[in-house]
Amino acid sequence: MNIQVSRRGFLASAAATALVIGYDARGALAAQKLQSLSVNPFVLIGADGTVTVVAKHFEMGQGTTTGLATLVAEELDADWSQIRVEWAPADESRYANLLFGSQGTGGSSAIANSFEQYRKAGAAARAVLIEAAAKQWGVAPASITIETGVMRGPDGRTAGFGAFIDAASSLSAPAEPVLKNPSDFRLIGKDRLPRYDSKAKTDGSAKFAIDLRVDNMVYAVIARPPRFGGAVASFDPAGALAVKGVLDVKQIPRGVVVFARNTWAAIKGRQALSVEWDFSQAENRSTDAIMAEHVAALEKPGTIARADGDADATLAGAAKTVEAEFKFPFLAHAPMEPENCIIAVDGDRATVWDGCQFPSITRPVVAGTLGIPPENVDVHTVYAGGSFGRRANPTADYNAEAAMAAKALGDGRPVMLVWTREDDIQGGYYRPIYAQRITAGLDEDGKPVAWSHKLAGKSILVDTPFESVLVKDGIDATSVEGASTLPYAIPNIKVDIRNMKTPVPVLWWRAVGHTHTAYSTEIVIDMLAEAAGADPVAFRMDLLKEHPRHAGVLKLAAEKAGWGEPVAEGKGRGVAVHESFRSYVAQVVDVSTDSDGVVKVDRVVCAVDCGLAVNPDVIRAQMEGGIGYGLGAVMRNKITLTDGAVDQTNFWDYEPLRIADMPKVEVHIVPSAEAPTGVGEPGLPPIGPALANAIHAATGKWVTTLPMVDDGIEFVS
Amino acid sequence: MTFSLTINGVARELDVDADTPVLWALRDELNLTGTKFGCGVAACGACTVHVDGSPERACVLTVEDAVGRDIITIEGIKGRAAEAVRDAWREHDVVQCGYCQSGQIMQAVGLLTETPKPTDEDIDAYMNGNACRCVTYHRIRAAIHTAASKMGA
Numbered sequence: 001m002n003i004q005v006s007r008r009g010f011l012a013s014a015a016a017t018a019l020v021i022g023y024d025a026r027g028a029l030a031a032q033k034l035q036s037l038s039v040n041p042f043v044l045i046g047a048d049g050t051v052t053v054v055a056k057h058f059e060m061g062q063g064t065t066t067g068l069a070t071l072v073a074e075e076l077d078a079d080w081s082q083i084r085v086e087w088a089p090a091d092e093s094r095y096a097n098l099l100f101g102s103q104g105t106g107g108s109s110a111i112a113n114s115f116e117q118y119r120k121a122g123a124a125a126r127a128v129l130i131e132a133a134a135k136q137w138g139v140a141p142a143s144i145t146i147e148t149g150v151m152r153g154p155d156g157r158t159a160g161f162g163a164f165i166d167a168a169s170s171l172s173a174p175a176e177p178v179l180k181n182p183s184d185f186r187l188i189g190k191d192r193l194p195r196y197d198s199k200a201k202t203d204g205s206a207k208f209a210i211d212l213r214v215d216n217m218v219y220a221v222i223a224r225p226p227r228f229g230g231a232v233a234s235f236d237p238a239g240a241l242a243v244k245g246v247l248d249v250k251q252i253p254r255g256v257v258v259f260a261r262n263t264w265a266a267i268k269g270r271q272a273l274s275v276e277w278d279f280s281q282a283e284n285r286s287t288d289a290i291m292a293e294h295v296a297a298l299e300k301p302g303t304i305a306r307a308d309g310d311a312d313a314t315l316a317g318a319a320k321t322v323e324a325e326f327k328f329p330f331l332a333h334a335p336m337e338p339e340n341c342i343i344a345v346d347g348d349r350a351t352v353w354d355g356c357q358f359p360s361i362t363r364p365v366v367a368g369t370l371g372i373p374p375e376n377v378d379v380h381t382v383y384a385g386g387s388f389g390r391r392a393n394p395t396a397d398y399n400a401e402a403a404m405a406a407k408a409l410g411d412g413r414p415v416m417l418v419w420t421r422e423d424d425i426q427g428g429y430y431r432p433i434y435a436q437r438i439t440a441g442l443d444e445d446g447k448p449v450a451w452s453h454k455l456a457g458k459s460i461l462v463d464t465p466f467e468s469v470l471v472k473d474g475i476d477a478t479s480v481e482g483a484s485t486l487p488y489a490i491p492n493i494k495v496d497i498r499n500m501k502t503p504v505p506v507l508w509w510r511a512v513g514h515t516h517t518a519y520s521t522e523i524v525i526d527m528l529a530e531a532a533g534a535d536p537v538a539f540r541m542d543l544l545k546e547h548p549r550h551a552g553v554l555k556l557a558a559e560k561a562g563w564g565e566p567v568a569e570g571k572g573r574g575v576a577v578h579e580s581f582r583s584y585v586a587q588v589v590d591v592s593t594d595s596d597g598v599v600k601v602d603r604v605v606c607a608v609d610c611g612l613a614v615n616p617d618v619i620r621a622q623m624e625g626g627i628g629y630g631l632g633a634v635m636r637n638k639i640t641l642t643d644g645a646v647d648q649t650n651f652w653d654y655e656p657l658r659i660a661d662m663p664k665v666e667v668h669i670v671p672s673a674e675a676p677t678g679v680g681e682p683g684l685p686p687i688g689p690a691l692a693n694a695i696h697a698a699t700g701k702w703v704t705t706l707p708m709v710d711d712g713i714e715f716v717s
Numbered sequence: 718m719t720f721s722l723t724i725n726g727v728a729r730e731l732d733v734d735a736d737t738p739v740l741w742a743l744r745d746e747l748n749l750t751g752t753k754f755g756c757g758v759a760a761c762g763a764c765t766v767h768v769d770g771s772p773e774r775a776c777v778l779t780v781e782d783a784v785g786r787d788i789i790t791i792e793g794i795k796g797r798a799a800e801a802v803r804d805a806w807r808e809h810d811v812v813q814c815g816y817c818q819s820g821q822i823m824q825a826v827g828l829l830t831e832t833p834k835p836t837d838e839d840i841d842a843y844m845n846g847n848a849c850r851c852v853t854y855h856r857i858r859a860a861i862h863t864a865a866s867k868m869g870a
Contacts, residue, residue, distance in 0.1 A: 061814030061851045194810055201815030202806045204751020204791035208816060211750035219745070244734055262745040263754075264737050336755055336763060336816040336850045385753070385816030386850050421756040617810060621856070625813055628852025651760035651848060660841035662854035
């Protein structure tokens, strides 16, 4: 009954004979036979005409399988039904994200960095197939056309791709294949293609890591310290070992592992385990104290991230000033599929099955844990049940745990490590707590002249392998992004950051720094507009003359939302615009309040400019998802600690947005011929401030503490 | 102990503890992995199966309590409502990560079986326990309306 997962790797399902299009060691396009493989395959075409696209990016729901396949299918004029997608093995020399130089998915970059690479692979496949067909048919290559996978000669004869794979694989791929003119696109920018993963994800057949079964594997759960930075002092395995199905109990550096013959026995075994913890190095404070420390830090000098003119002096002489202090909580990602993976260790080799977001991290971390060479670690990537940043962890935390567990078990049996939802909610790697203060000033004419933005929060990147690349002069770019890049024409701007310390591990959470900076900056812009007696959209447009793409989405969202039309008593309309990951998004939120001030979010109108829209419906879906994910978080989500222990446990008390909370959403895409940019994250940052600005419009209250329920806002339940 | 359960119309013998949730019996003993583990406390609906024709959370239903009852999973769900829901889910491309969607579909089939022409309010009330962290709710609502139309056609 068990599904046998092949260790031969991703080529297992490809036909034995296939035309392979890939890039050689020098990055040049090449065509080869599968048997003589020396290139890194991006496209494989089998004798049955099946086109396999090798995806270097994983699929966490953001639509990458559909997107990468679209790029190949477009240039090849393949039929969607003949397309398959397999994930690339771990090999950053071949499958690097061209924006990072390492193999991984993040920063809303999958389509942006793959757009040319995958189109070229498709176009090269097309070129060699046509050349082979032309020779065989004795016609000119230019006379052959391809439509939905059917090659047609000038005399009307037709054939599928499979007929020419042998001949094509001995030809030289063009160094620079001719790409289609965008006006000839049949798939890119059109709404013709269904999602690649729709079918498997609606009949239960899609495999996530938690669904895989490897021969002889055991299930494992880990008892971890209930305070961050804690350690095992001692433990008694007797209770756990008495549970039917429990196989073994072992200590690892992260806690105590219970191994069992099924998940339920492992969970019950952990409940029966007795562990004494050492909290001497732990975070033993409550979040109230941690937040107080952050707020107090705002009074001290920070590291300057941006300094235009002299903000402090100009503020001192401003005609009017506004000021707001913001307090944001820790947030868990809580992907629907809890963290899990399988690892099999065989001598000096290891194989990991995971919804793996960053093979370039997983590989060295697992290798380091096991004391084997990184190239001896194979990674099989499968569908991931959400991530929102959680699976892109510089410490590859749960991969490392699985490796430690397999090493501790020590008998070669593969280990499936499963986190429960409680493990996930209480397991750290949170969006960091932030305190911020923005002070801004207007001149006599109501023009903003100065802006001071102080931030305090724990850096995500300091002490990680990314520090050398992304932390410069003490500034973690992800702490201040969106603040240091404030687009508004204000002559004097100062942004400074205080890197706070806590043993609570922090991590990027969908849209990273933009989640705290969009909220604070876009509310203070509304405060300035109010102080100037100006309309919030007109006020922004006036300050965005040098930023036409910001202005473009703002104008489109405002128009579509009916901005400027009268809003009924008790209702409110708010707006925000923000660029992140090189995409531009504006949102207009409508709320209504009842006589008790209880808020209902009625509608969100969203405009996005992400350059050329490859799959418009995937873009709409990502905007809808980013809006909803952000809404739930700003409305009611927080992770709090009492004496170091996490208060929240599960979805009961870290409650996701529910369908009844979901407003109507409209998404409008700005037509663009610019290079495509990301959509996974950029839909999120504007929703919080647009909602806050709408609540202010309806009630007069500025919401500056998150979640909003902690700042006196009640929502319809 | 051995328990006899009827899963997707087939009698299955399970040698597990009496308190084993049906969720884990399905997944770990029978390899029916379409039913997902999301929370373990009936707070997310990822594990929704049909028990005697109605949606229930398999993570809090013990094997002992499931004896003699008719359990249908995403792998075995059939019929007019199931086909309409699946078709509508694909037509609207509802899924993103897809992890919650087995449960969403099982719940939606339950809704349409009980209420063939649901309003938005009916949908929100019936589907509110099924969490989707990708937030596909907007499309779930639309797809349920489409499925209702297909069934009525």
